[in-house]
Amino acid sequence: xxxxxxxxxxxxxxxxxxxxxxxxxxxxxxxxxxxxxxxxxxxxxxxxxxxxxxxxxxxxxxxxxxxxxxxxxxxxxxxxxxxxxxxxxxxxxxxxxxxxxxxxxxxxxxxxxxxxxxxxxxxxxxxxxxxxxxxxxxxxxxxxxxxxxxxxxxxxxxxxxxxxxxxxxxxxxxxxxxxxxxxxxxxxxxxxxxxxxxxxxxxxxxxxxxxxxxxxx
Numbered sequence: 001x002x003x004x005x006x007x008x009x010x011x012x013x014x015x016x017x018x019x020x021x022x023x024x025x026x027x028x029x030x031x032x033x034x035x036x037x038x039x040x041x042x043x044x045x046x047x048x049x050x051x052x053x054x055x056x057x058x059x060x061x062x063x064x065x066x067x068x069x070x071x072x073x074x075x076x077x078x079x080x081x082x083x084x085x086x087x088x089x090x091x092x093x094x095x096x097x098x099x100x101x102x103x104x105x106x107x108x109x110x111x112x113x114x115x116x117x118x119x120x121x122x123x124x125x126x127x128x129x130x131x132x133x134x135x136x137x138x139x140x141x142x143x144x145x146x147x148x149x150x151x152x153x154x155x156x157x158x159x160x161x162x163x164x165x166x167x168x169x170x171x172x173x174x175x176x177x178x179x180x181x182x183x184x185x186x187x188x189x190x191x192x193x194x195x196x197x198x199x200x201x202x203x204x205x206x207x208x209x210x211x212x213x214x215x216x217x
Contacts, residue, residue, distance in 0.1 A: 001098065002091050003027075007034035007047035014044035015108040015133075015216050016099045018092065020052070020117025022139075024065045027051045030114065033200070037209050043216050050095060052088065052116070068116045069143075076174050080119055080143035089124040096132070108216065112136035115170060115198065119143050122159075122178060126152035126185070134158040134215045136208065139198055141170055142178035148185055157182075159189045160211045162204050164196035 005027040009015075021029045027049030034047040052066040059071045069084025092111070099109055109132045113121035118140025125135045131154055139162070142148070159182060163175035172193060182189050190211060194201050 001094055002050040002052075004048050004050040004095070005031055006049065007031060009044045009046040010041035012044050013046050013102070014104065015110070016046050016048060016104050017110040017112055017212075018048045018050065018095055018099075019136075020050065020068065020092065020111075020113035020120055021066070022115030022117055023057065023067050023071070024060075025114075026066055033205070036205060037212070039209065039212060043213075045212075045216065048095060048099075050092065053091075055084075068120050076141065076177075079141070082144055085119060085123050085143045088120050089127070092120055092124055093128065096128075100130075106130045107133045110134050110136060110212065110215065112138070113140065114138045114200070115140055122182070125157055125159075126154050126182075126187075128154060131156065134160065134211075136160045136211070137175075137178070138162050138200060138204070139164060139167055139170055139175070140178065141174035142181055145178065145181040148181055152185055155186070157187045158215060159187055160208065161189055162192045162194065162200075162207065164198060164201075165193050166195060167198045169198040 019030050052068045055067050056062045056064050057067050068088040070081040111121045118137035121135050122137050123143050163172045165172050179189050179191050
Protein backbone atom coordinates (compact mmCIF):
# COMPACT_ATOMS: atom_id res chain seq x y z
CA UNK A 1 0.00 0.00 0.00
CA UNK A 2 1.28 3.46 -0.88
CA UNK A 3 2.14 5.59 2.16
CA UNK A 4 -0.02 8.68 2.56
CA UNK A 5 -1.05 11.57 4.74
CA UNK A 6 -4.71 12.26 5.36
CA UNK A 7 -7.22 14.87 6.41
CA UNK A 8 -9.89 13.07 8.38
CA UNK A 9 -13.59 13.46 7.71
CA UNK A 10 -15.52 15.76 9.99
CA UNK A 11 -18.31 13.62 11.35
CA UNK A 12 -19.23 10.32 9.71
CA UNK A 13 -16.89 9.28 6.90
CA UNK A 14 -19.04 8.77 3.81
CA UNK A 15 -16.84 10.01 0.95
CA UNK A 16 -13.16 9.91 0.01
CA UNK A 17 -10.95 12.06 -2.19
CA UNK A 18 -7.65 10.48 -3.23
CA UNK A 19 -5.40 13.32 -4.44
CA UNK A 20 -2.15 12.57 -6.31
CA UNK A 21 0.70 15.08 -6.32
CA UNK A 22 3.03 16.08 -9.13
CA UNK A 23 6.66 15.26 -9.93
CA UNK A 24 9.08 15.83 -7.06
CA UNK A 25 6.35 16.70 -4.59
CA UNK A 26 4.77 14.56 -1.86
CA UNK A 27 1.38 14.07 -0.29
CA UNK A 28 2.09 16.94 2.09
CA UNK A 29 2.20 19.35 -0.85
CA UNK A 30 -1.57 19.35 -1.32
CA UNK A 31 -2.59 18.57 2.26
CA UNK A 32 -3.43 22.25 3.09
CA UNK A 33 -6.00 22.33 0.29
CA UNK A 34 -8.27 19.97 2.23
CA UNK A 35 -8.89 22.68 4.79
CA UNK A 36 -8.86 25.55 2.29
CA UNK A 37 -11.75 24.01 0.34
CA UNK A 38 -14.01 24.37 3.40
CA UNK A 39 -16.31 21.52 2.43
CA UNK A 40 -19.34 21.11 4.71
CA UNK A 41 -18.83 18.66 7.57
CA UNK A 42 -21.96 16.76 6.59
CA UNK A 43 -20.37 15.71 3.29
CA UNK A 44 -18.21 13.38 5.38
CA UNK A 45 -15.15 13.72 3.15
CA UNK A 46 -11.84 12.10 4.01
CA UNK A 47 -8.85 13.32 1.98
CA UNK A 48 -6.03 10.88 1.21
CA UNK A 49 -2.75 12.26 -0.17
CA UNK A 50 -0.44 9.38 -1.16
CA UNK A 51 3.31 9.71 -1.70
CA UNK A 52 4.67 8.53 -5.05
CA UNK A 53 7.62 6.11 -4.91
CA UNK A 54 11.12 7.52 -5.20
CA UNK A 55 12.83 6.80 -8.51
CA UNK A 56 15.38 8.21 -10.93
CA UNK A 57 13.89 10.66 -13.43
CA UNK A 58 15.70 10.72 -16.76
CA UNK A 59 14.98 14.32 -17.81
CA UNK A 60 16.26 15.54 -14.44
CA UNK A 61 19.65 13.98 -14.97
CA UNK A 62 18.69 10.74 -13.27
CA UNK A 63 18.01 12.52 -9.97
CA UNK A 64 16.02 10.41 -7.53
CA UNK A 65 12.74 12.00 -6.47
CA UNK A 66 9.12 11.14 -5.88
CA UNK A 67 7.57 10.36 -9.25
CA UNK A 68 4.60 8.36 -10.47
CA UNK A 69 6.60 7.39 -13.57
CA UNK A 70 9.83 8.24 -15.37
CA UNK A 71 9.96 11.03 -17.94
CA UNK A 72 12.48 10.28 -20.65
CA UNK A 73 11.48 12.98 -23.13
CA UNK A 74 9.50 16.22 -23.16
CA UNK A 75 7.91 15.14 -26.44
CA UNK A 76 4.24 14.63 -25.56
CA UNK A 77 3.89 11.31 -27.36
CA UNK A 78 6.78 9.80 -25.37
CA UNK A 79 6.65 11.86 -22.19
CA UNK A 80 4.91 9.41 -19.88
CA UNK A 81 6.58 6.03 -19.37
CA UNK A 82 3.56 3.80 -19.95
CA UNK A 83 4.84 0.89 -17.86
CA UNK A 84 5.43 3.25 -14.94
CA UNK A 85 1.98 4.79 -15.38
CA UNK A 86 0.40 1.33 -15.26
CA UNK A 87 2.35 0.36 -12.13
CA UNK A 88 1.33 3.53 -10.29
CA UNK A 89 -2.27 3.17 -11.45
CA UNK A 90 -2.34 -0.32 -9.93
CA UNK A 91 -0.96 1.02 -6.64
CA UNK A 92 -3.58 3.78 -6.56
CA UNK A 93 -6.31 1.25 -7.35
CA UNK A 94 -5.31 -0.54 -4.13
CA UNK A 95 -5.99 2.69 -2.21
CA UNK A 96 -9.42 2.92 -3.84
CA UNK A 97 -10.13 -0.70 -2.96
CA UNK A 98 -9.22 0.01 0.66
CA UNK A 99 -11.89 2.72 0.73
CA UNK A 100 -14.43 0.36 -0.82
CA UNK A 101 -13.54 -2.21 1.84
CA UNK A 102 -14.38 0.40 4.48
CA UNK A 103 -17.87 0.63 3.02
CA UNK A 104 -17.42 3.81 0.97
CA UNK A 105 -19.45 3.55 -2.24
CA UNK A 106 -17.55 3.93 -5.50
CA UNK A 107 -19.81 6.85 -6.43
CA UNK A 108 -18.55 8.64 -3.30
CA UNK A 109 -14.88 8.32 -4.23
CA UNK A 110 -13.14 11.11 -6.17
CA UNK A 111 -9.79 10.48 -7.86
CA UNK A 112 -7.83 13.73 -8.20
CA UNK A 113 -4.38 14.52 -9.51
CA UNK A 114 -2.08 17.41 -10.40
CA UNK A 115 0.36 17.13 -13.34
CA UNK A 116 1.87 13.61 -13.11
CA UNK A 117 -0.83 12.73 -10.60
CA UNK A 118 -3.48 13.79 -13.10
CA UNK A 119 -1.96 11.49 -15.72
CA UNK A 120 -2.47 8.57 -13.33
CA UNK A 121 -6.05 9.64 -12.53
CA UNK A 122 -7.00 9.97 -16.20
CA UNK A 123 -5.38 6.64 -17.04
CA UNK A 124 -6.91 4.67 -14.17
CA UNK A 125 -10.51 5.83 -13.88
CA UNK A 126 -11.73 4.84 -17.37
CA UNK A 127 -10.13 1.40 -16.95
CA UNK A 128 -11.57 0.54 -13.52
CA UNK A 129 -14.05 -2.32 -13.26
CA UNK A 130 -16.27 -0.07 -11.15
CA UNK A 131 -17.30 3.56 -11.47
CA UNK A 132 -15.93 6.30 -9.23
CA UNK A 133 -17.86 9.46 -8.44
CA UNK A 134 -15.59 11.69 -10.45
CA UNK A 135 -12.10 12.52 -11.69
CA UNK A 136 -10.32 15.82 -11.10
CA UNK A 137 -7.36 16.34 -13.46
CA UNK A 138 -5.35 19.54 -12.94
CA UNK A 139 -2.60 20.94 -15.20
CA UNK A 140 -2.10 17.55 -16.78
CA UNK A 141 -2.16 15.45 -19.95
CA UNK A 142 -2.93 11.88 -21.00
CA UNK A 143 -0.68 8.87 -21.40
CA UNK A 144 -1.26 7.00 -24.68
CA UNK A 145 -4.52 8.75 -25.58
CA UNK A 146 -4.81 6.66 -28.73
CA UNK A 147 -5.33 3.54 -26.58
CA UNK A 148 -8.30 4.89 -24.63
CA UNK A 149 -10.90 3.80 -27.15
CA UNK A 150 -9.79 0.16 -26.88
CA UNK A 151 -8.98 0.03 -23.17
CA UNK A 152 -11.75 2.08 -21.51
CA UNK A 153 -14.40 -0.02 -19.79
CA UNK A 154 -16.30 2.75 -17.99
CA UNK A 155 -19.00 4.19 -20.28
CA UNK A 156 -19.65 7.24 -18.11
CA UNK A 157 -17.35 9.46 -16.05
CA UNK A 158 -17.76 12.89 -14.49
CA UNK A 159 -14.47 14.72 -15.12
CA UNK A 160 -13.25 18.13 -13.97
CA UNK A 161 -10.21 19.56 -15.77
CA UNK A 162 -8.35 22.83 -15.22
CA UNK A 163 -5.18 24.24 -16.75
CA UNK A 164 -3.06 27.36 -16.80
CA UNK A 165 -2.91 29.15 -20.14
CA UNK A 166 0.71 30.19 -19.39
CA UNK A 167 1.86 26.77 -18.16
CA UNK A 168 5.54 26.29 -19.18
CA UNK A 169 5.73 22.73 -17.83
CA UNK A 170 2.65 21.07 -19.36
CA UNK A 171 1.31 23.14 -22.22
CA UNK A 172 -2.40 23.87 -22.18
CA UNK A 173 -2.63 22.30 -25.63
CA UNK A 174 -1.63 18.98 -24.04
CA UNK A 175 -4.46 19.34 -21.55
CA UNK A 176 -6.88 20.27 -24.33
CA UNK A 177 -5.85 17.17 -26.28
CA UNK A 178 -6.68 15.04 -23.23
CA UNK A 179 -10.01 16.83 -22.88
CA UNK A 180 -10.87 16.29 -26.54
CA UNK A 181 -9.91 12.61 -26.33
CA UNK A 182 -12.16 12.11 -23.32
CA UNK A 183 -15.06 13.96 -24.90
CA UNK A 184 -14.69 11.92 -28.09
CA UNK A 185 -15.00 8.83 -25.88
CA UNK A 186 -18.32 10.26 -24.65
CA UNK A 187 -17.23 11.43 -21.22
CA UNK A 188 -18.66 14.52 -19.55
CA UNK A 189 -15.77 16.97 -19.09
CA UNK A 190 -15.98 20.29 -17.27
CA UNK A 191 -13.07 22.37 -18.57
CA UNK A 192 -11.72 25.65 -17.25
CA UNK A 193 -8.49 27.54 -17.82
CA UNK A 194 -6.87 30.41 -15.98
CA UNK A 195 -4.11 32.95 -16.77
CA UNK A 196 -1.56 31.14 -14.60
CA UNK A 197 1.48 28.89 -14.90
CA UNK A 198 1.93 25.32 -13.51
CA UNK A 199 0.00 25.86 -10.30
CA UNK A 200 -3.42 26.05 -8.67
CA UNK A 201 -5.03 29.47 -8.22
CA UNK A 202 -7.76 30.79 -5.95
CA UNK A 203 -10.38 30.94 -8.71
CA UNK A 204 -9.61 27.31 -9.52
CA UNK A 205 -10.11 26.31 -5.89
CA UNK A 206 -13.53 27.98 -5.96
CA UNK A 207 -14.45 25.99 -9.07
CA UNK A 208 -13.13 22.77 -7.51
CA UNK A 209 -15.23 23.33 -4.41
CA UNK A 210 -18.36 23.93 -6.47
CA UNK A 211 -17.75 20.80 -8.54
CA UNK A 212 -17.10 18.67 -5.46
CA UNK A 213 -20.24 19.99 -3.78
CA UNK A 214 -22.33 19.19 -6.86
CA UNK A 215 -20.74 15.76 -7.27
CA UNK A 216 -20.93 14.60 -3.66
CA UNK A 217 -24.14 16.29 -2.45
